[in-house]
Amino acid sequence: MSTTERGSRMEALGAHIPARTLTTRELTGRMETLRDVDVQRITGVAERRVADPDPAAGEDSFTMALSAARDALAASRYEAADLDIVISASITRFKDGGRFVFEPSFAGSLARELGALSAIHFDVSNACAGMMTGVYVLDRMIRSGAVRTGLVVSGEQATRVADTAAREMSDSYDPQFASLSVGDSGAAVILDRATDEADRIHYIELLTCSEYSHLCMGMPSDRTEGIALYTDNKKMHDKDRLALWPRFHKDLLAKAGRDFRDEHFDYVVQHQVGTRFIDYVNQTGEREFGAALPTSLAVVERYGNTATTSHFLTLREHLRAGTARPGSTFLLVPAASGVVTGAMSVTITNMGV
Template sequence: MKIKANCQIAGIGIYFPRQIVTSQELMREIKSEENFGIAENWINEVCGIDERRVASAEELPSILAIRAAENALQDSGVQPSEIDAVIFCGISREWLEPSVAHKVQHEMGCTNAICFDVSNACHGFMNGILLADNLMQCSDATHVLVVAGENLTDITFDYVAKLRNKTAEFQKVLGTLTVGDSGAAMVLTPKNKDGRGFQYYNFHTDAKHTDLCRFSTAKEGGYDGQMVMGKISSVMIRLHASIIEQTYQSLNWKNTDIDHLICHQVGQKPHIRMADMAKVSQSIAPISYKLFGNITTATIPANLYNVKPNCGEKILIAGAGSGLSISQSGLVF
């Protein structure tokens, strides 16, 4: 689905917990060499992930989102009272109802904002941007705050215990050892006449791959599911390759026009293949997985924040999430 875009980024904020847990610490904890015959540096060498951040017990999803939102509002110069809508789009949540966006709205003082949650695995933030854009096109909204807060290392440590006790299959749950906690936020506003902002969105879903990455809470406590990273990555890249020319045509861009490739990141090899898919140099595709792991919905905003693009630069954004959903969009910063 190709959708005309009409919004731009007024501000971006990110937040990372202080605690660092290395990949070798996790592998040592599951006794990877003894239990599975896999070296302790396997995640470092094969996935390219050295460490990740882990939220404290007090850093609930809403708190991570609020910390990032404070930074985004400061970056944008927008006051909380000027926010017309708050959209929380993380995977993690501290309750089933009400929406986590309600807590963000209240704590941030966004008293004039409507609020709701949207969830679509790691692709949630791109869906949040799309909904914010559509909201601005069909209403008088001028400032929308899109936020996410992820403490998915809860799943990590549940599976560390399972792997240590050899009650889980390493290859099927490897992905649980690669995620990291974070918060991310964007303030979005309608495009100005200078044309900067999002240009087009190209969204696609192939739901027959739902079973490759799925998690639910188990009746006996903890989590039940699998994250088959090799297959997920292969499908993700194949789907992106199938629509990339369509995206370039809609944007009227060539691969040589791209200044930055900002894409979802699950590890080293898929990241390299994503650059190849877009026919761009790996040097323009910033890396977050090495020090932060797979930061799920926060990946796109975190990498945009760290790149700090120059005014007028062209950015290709490639999102993805289990299910499997992908998107490609062009952004003129």
């Protein structure tokens, strides 16, 4: 394969799913102010997984990322020492008993724990599009010939913001409402060079509209100890925001002389915000493209919104369960604070899960 034709593929997927389950009704049952609000009906999230709160269990953002990376390596033909690069994309960075860690980098610490001692390593931060951004960077590095294989990994202990919301929310219009839909998990993907069209990332492109960054902000709570997520759901998910993806994607395809029907997607994976969001954004896509969308894959009902890990957790769960066919072409659509959107087209046939 020539340098101009060189591309990347998804070689293996891994995940860490905490054993502890918390239902939406259990979560909202702690909140006197929301006793009459059916949060499960509004979000579509019946339950989510929660990292074990026992310090002895040691389950946090870092250990979930490490477990997911090991799971991916177990499904891969590569060993950790074969990795040229490790990219970490966690938003939440809890480690060593609940400390929020900025240095040393998660990627460096993960590489050392895994045994990828010669790998380049760095963290990326792009809200819920973090893992997609890591894949974007790694895909470009493989295409350029800078590296041959690498790992993108994330661990998200997002339910910390749900705990804050449960303490602080006054009503269903509170900007912390979206925090009630989150869940914890880890996910990892290994990329290497593509050798044929049966396993290939055809394209991945991202768009950031920073003028909307104020609509969803994670930060220390302004009322109690802990981290909080403040989201203007009405503006974040209005028709103009939802139309950013299909309009960007349509322009991207037009530049290549194609339209949406030419892509022959078998499945679409939206960011797992909630069932209503997924339905609305798919409907918006159909209107903008003037074409039916393929089967939409989701795990949000069982796992909630797992932030950066959501697309890759969804892929792994459906491929492993057989509810997504090998040999299919998938469309992954990010939707992140920023606002970040875009499109990733990938065909997956022989991937370890």
